[in-house]
Amino acid sequence: MQSGISIKKSSVTFDQFSIEELAKKYSTPLFVFSEQRLIDNYKTFERSFKQNYKNIDIHYSIKTNYELDILKKLKSLGSKGEAASALEVIFAQKAKFSPSDIILDGPAWTDEDITYCIKKGIQTLNVDSIDELERVNKIAKRLKKKVKVSFRIFPEIKISVLKSFIEGYIAKFGIPLSQAISAYKTAQKMSHVIPVSISTHIGSMITDPGFYEQAISRLIELAANLKSELKIDIEEINLGGGFGIQSLNYYSLQNAILEKAGISKYSKAASIEEFGKRITETFKKKLAQHKLPGLKLILEPGRFLVSDSGILITKVVAVKDKWIFIDGGINLIPESIFFIRRGFIVANKCKLPVTHKYNIAGPTLNTADVLAVDQKMPKMEVGDIVVVLDAGAYSLSRSNQFTILRPDVLLINDKQKIKFLRRKEKPEEILNKLL
């Protein structure tokens, strides 16, 4: 069986289920996740990296999608976790992850986050600044525990032509490479932190493996310098996540401007096999070059594992000139089309020619609630079933309750049985907080 979405002769299916039948049986909007697709994605990811280098740990980025059944399945497949807050560590433990398999990331933990994670015996704290390091050391001292730390290093790679806004923002995370030695020296002098690792996260939705190769070169060179200058033995390099997915269109402000000027400039991601091969080969080559032992390579995939494991089934509620309105939008999938563009399938018209162009809007009274511009589709009518593809990542975990409650969420498990992950919210669930 082909897991996930598939266009058959007579219908569109998600795993073994017809979309039209799901839309009839349940109410829309409806999130549906495929456990089998999640398994397939995990195995593809693991194989792509591990076939070439064994000493690799995969730490799933919990914030991408923290539904407990998703977490449980990933845990059973061998995944470890990456959390951005104590809250996610709590979620992960409910899914049977051990805190000792979880890495904590983030630029602004509260003292409560740090205390909770150290008490629970978290694996490593990926520290973002010297201020954060000082707070970690202070709390660890109070708790009489020594904790492993890593610095998130900003390797100062020019990620894309999009220099103006976004790159400046990415630079808010981590410590610039030029200040790295000094940061590790500070950590080395502290009583309750042990610097054992170097981390980075070069960005989201990276399409070109070359950027990771550049980062690896710089981080392994840093590991060699830490050894020679400070006698620090780095045990692992954490390359973070951000691996691009081929089923998504990557779009950016700059591309939008280029497109307006008549120069469209979409880019397509490399395959995960290519990411795996080039990253591990560069990793081995650079280790050999710097005469370093077989360090562990840590990867933190999120979107790659869950993106096409989830769809949002919606219905068209209005058609107006070139605009169609569907019943799920930016409230459920809060990513701007200025950065990423998804695919769409009209489940009940998948055999019709795509003769029209529509802008697709969500249901909220929000100008920015637009999911697609100039999408080629068949002629659309009220009641048509529109599947929003790649709805598994940064959707539910970032959803809000702006004028509309969150909908039913289904899981098709790996035995092709349907299970509710969430029931549609009730007004009382919000009102209780207001009373």
Place this chain on the structure above:
Amino acid sequence: MQSGISIKKSSVTFDQFSIEELAKKYSTPLFVFSEQRLIDNYKTFERSFKQNYKNIDIHYSIKTNYELDILKKLKSLGSKGEAASALEVIFAQKAKFSPSDIILDGPAWTDEDITYCIKKGIQTLNVDSIDELERVNKIAKRLKKKVKVSFRIFPEIKISVLKSFIEGYIAKFGIPLSQAISAYKTAQKMSHVIPVSISTHIGSMITDPGFYEQAISRLIELAANLKSELKIDIEEINLGGGFGIQSLNYYSLQNAILEKAGISKYSKAASIEEFGKRITETFKKKLAQHKLPGLKLILEPGRFLVSDSGILITKVVAVKDKWIFIDGGINLIPESIFFIRRGFIVANKCKLPVTHKYNIAGPTLNTADVLAVDQKMPKMEVGDIVVVLDAGAYSLSRSNQFTILRPDVLLINDKQKIKFLRRKEKPEEILNKLL
């Protein structure tokens, strides 16, 4: 007493409370709302419009901030309501609003929304498309009720120099002026809808009253044409909301590009008094010109009433070169700085000179979690108390639970007593939905 935020000799206060003391007594981040400020804003707004024209109804836009105490106070001041979904009508009823005082807006109601609102006897449904009108008529027929409707008309005004993206999006709402007569003719032929009103909403954060004047001209001319061509007696003109606020900086993608090119182009909103005076004078003049009787003017303010009635008190958790990280960000105030920029006060350093420039980031592991760029501030340290101003609109109502739970929310009531509106969320409240 000066309601809301105020910089005193020795400290910064919100109503009668010192920010430093609030930050000491409660945990941060902390939302605080001022009932007195809300009252003052409502009265200022009402006076600005009604002193010149009596036949005015104010319908508060519930989605802007739907905390029950806020709704209750506005109701007691005489405000009616504007809802975008049945959910908001439910909230409003909890605050003692009558459905017959609520207008329903929105491009993509569900059948359940329409059914609920008609059953409850909603005042008017502001219809966005012919498809929506047909669904309303069908449901009204089934319920054996005749319902008042209005069309949201897109008056095709050029709002700003920002033509490229945003204006195309605003055009998704409503029916173009050129198709208005035909839309009312369609409604006239239907059995269970009564077209009595013309609505519009020309955009958000409009700084120049001139755009409203243009809209009024076109809508009153339309009312005259509906009378002469279709014998439809329009009873009211609903001008929507979007009145700009002087305490905010209006920023846009286009302005950002201009700024990058060295041509900064912030614009400042007119005072609400000027909005009120120019809008009502134009309204009266155009009514006289078209020999129409004293139509009702409906206004739907949201942000103007609640924006500076709310603040978010945060603490600095890390300082890194020119970046400071505070403990509340885009998770709680999800508006992009590409569109709007707030003010900030460092409560414990309000007397120090602003000698430095910082970018202010929120706590989430999200590249876009940036609240300010090049903000002039005193030299900043961990623990400093940063007040995010104008945090009352589109904050809690659009907040999410991305890696961090929602915080405590306080109200200072009009007797200067503190009351909890919400307690900090617990992990169980999310986990229950996942289990």
